[in-house]
Amino acid sequence: QVQLVESGGGLVQPGGSLRLSCAATGFTFSSLLMSWYRQAPGKEREMVASIAPLGGDTTYADSVKGRFAISRDNAKNTAYLQMNNLKADDTAVYYCKAYSTWWGTDYWGQGTQVTVSS
Numbered sequence: 001q002v003q004l005v006e007s008g009g010g011l012v013q014p015g016g017s018l019r020l021s022c023a024a025t026g027f028t029f030s031s032l033l034m035s036w037y038r039q040a041p042g043k044e045r046e047m048v049a050s051i052a053p054l055g056g057d058t059t060y061a062d063s064v065k066g067r068f069a070i071s072r073d074n075a076k077n078t079a080y081l082q083m084n085n086l087k088a089d090d091t092a093v094y095y096c097k098a099y100s101t102w103w104g105t106d107y108w109g110q111g112t113q114v115t116v117s118s
Helices: none
Strands: 003-007 010-012 018-025 032-039 046-051 058-060 068-073 078-083 092-100 105-108 112-116
Touching: 003 092, 003 105, 018 032, 018 092, 018 112, 032 068, 032 078, 046 068, 046 078, 058 068
Parallel strands: 010 112
Antiparallel strands: 003 018, 018 078, 032 046, 032 092, 046 058, 068 078, 092 105, 092 112
């Protein structure tokens, strides 16, 4: 089955940058729609960015548009989230999600903590 492992989270000062990675195993990566979600304490989980199975088409939440960029490298079975000009409101646990276009099922990573603080 599909397994997703996020990495790259940590503590960063406001205005700084982080790059999150999501490595997928167990399925044909090019069949997966990849997304990043985040959940802050006391808040509902929200979609941050999404990218089509073969790349090209991307979607961003209004709160991150212009600051974040989602990408994927199908040869490496990995999706990325480049996070620039980070703000305190970006503090959350970030989750990688894969949607299988073959099986119609969702797969979730374990999450990685991003904390933006001075």
